Amino acid sequence: MARVLLFGRLADLAGWRDRAVEAVSLRGLREVLAGADPALGEALAGPGVQVAVDKAIVRGEAVLAFGSEVAFLPPMSGG
């Protein structure tokens, strides 16, 4: 089980910002999310969207430990 956090326009698109999802890898997590909401799945794979696992940016695939926090970060705007 991973905790998924969405930020910015991704949360607006999904209609949620914090959800528990059953997945043991980032790839699996993306598949579950895209299966439930194809538009969200496409947006999460879109240009400029970064992924942080337990608050550290990861690129490519990652294994998810139980309780991992996975955040999808759209392009940052600055303050």
Add this chain to the structure above:
Amino acid sequence: MTTPFRITLTDQAFEPGALLTAFCAGRDETGAVASFTGLARAEKGAAVALELEAYPGFTDTAIAAFADDAQARFGLQDYAIVHRVGRIAPGEAIVFVATAAVHRRAAFEACDFLMDYLKSRAPFWKKEHGPDGGRWIEPTAQDRTDAQRWD
């Protein structure tokens, strides 16, 4: 070294004058304190409010890492950054940055440098609420250019 109070993200309105007074207190060996306060601005009365989203534990850590580099680069004695999150009304302070150094040049430049980072690269997501609803904002070309002049 990063101490937690040097970076503050808050959903409460703050008073920049009080922050500056507190930052200046007890500095026997500081010759210069520079500060900047950014206010939420209404564009021709259009923006009803700004909404800033941060990722607690990620946003503050990223700002601290950048600010600690700035401290080394400019030889700062100290700095303080306070940034609003949540909904911010026009006229309210969004950001406060203060820098302390032996001489003024370092304090001025580091303050400018930190603001260019905060405005263009810091991990925030900004939404403008206007009469026609909300709109997510990306950094402007000018913000990017301002940040690049330090590269």
